[in-house]
Amino acid sequence: QVQLQESGPGLVKPSETLSLTCTVSGGSVSSYYWGWVRQTPGKGLEWIGYVYNTGGSKYSPYLKSRVTTSVDTSKNQFSLRLTSVTAADTAVYYCAKVASWNYYDFEDWGQGTVVTVSS
Amino acid sequence: QSALTQPASVSGSPGQSVTISCTGTSGDLTTNNYVSWYQQHPGKAPKLLIYDVTNRPSGVSNRFSGSKSGNTASLTISGLQAEDEADYHCGSYTSRSTLVFGGGTRLTV
Numbered sequence: 001q002v003q004l005q006e007s008g009p010g011l012v013k014p015s016e017t018l019s020l021t022c023t024v025s026g027g028s029v030s031s032y033y034w035g036w037v038r039q040t041p042g043k044g045l046e047w048i049g050y051v052y053n054t055g056g057s058k059y060s061p062y063l064k065s066r067v068t069t070s071v072d073t074s075k076n077q078f079s080l081r082l083t084s085v086t087a088a089d090t091a092v093y094y095c096a097k098v099a100s101w102n103y104y105d106f107e108d109w110g111q112g113t114v115v116t117v118s119s
Numbered sequence: 120q121s122a123l124t125q126p127a128s129v130s131g132s133p134g135q136s137v138t139i140s141c142t143g144t145s146g147d148l149t150t151n152n153y154v155s156w157y158q159q160h161p162g163k164a165p166k167l168l169i170y171d172v173t174n175r176p177s178g179v180s181n182r183f184s185g186s187k188s189g190n191t192a193s194l195t196i197s198g199l200q201a202e203d204e205a206d207y208h209c210g211s212y213t214s215r216s217t218l219v220f221g222g223g224t225r226l227t228v
Contacts (some may be wrong), residue, residue: 044223110164
């Protein structure tokens with residue numbers, strides 16, 4: 001079981017870019033697929049996208065125009081950028097490891113990081 | 120934006136069984152068996168309970184079981200315990216290679 005830890009600013013201004021990093025320990029970022037999920041206060045989970053160790057990605061159709069992800073093998077990290085944020089992007093953001101048995105579920109999760117969009 | 124529909128809340132007494140439903144639409148669980156369930160305690164990250172409709176990851180209690188009929192998947196928790204009180208989320212991998220979740224169900228024991 002790998003461990004994941006999200007990091008990044010807890011407060012982002014409207015129209016600016018949200019940037020988060022997920023640091024992986026107990027496994028190599030090159031060996032698995034990864035993903036991002038968010039949860040708005042009191043609401044359900046929302047899938048943001050998958051990050052593949054090949055460098056590819058797949059994003060939610062609702063967010064794909066604003067999302068980019070990347071992998072840094074030298075730091076064993078992967079990252080999320082969400083542009084032009086609004087108050088609707090205020091949420092707890094989770095990074096997670098994709099399950100090795102079906103390549104779409106999430107078997108390990110970070111603890112989550114709260115991001116507030118406000119001026 | 121929830122593509123899957125779950126009841127907002129369910130409740131049960133200790134020792135009883137409870138079932139949580141998850142209803143999909145065309146392109147997700149209605150046409151495949153890629154359904155998963157996650158448990159989330161307050162302030163904690165989700166935990167995968169069930170994948171591919173019926174399978175449990177190693178370490179998950181056999182009190183948790185999954186099933187599917189038509190466009191509705193179900194999670195059944197038997198022998199309810201106080202520690203089962205949590206939010207439960209269903210998820211489905213779609214024909215467009217995306218993942219959709221339900222709105223979540225609050226279980227009160």
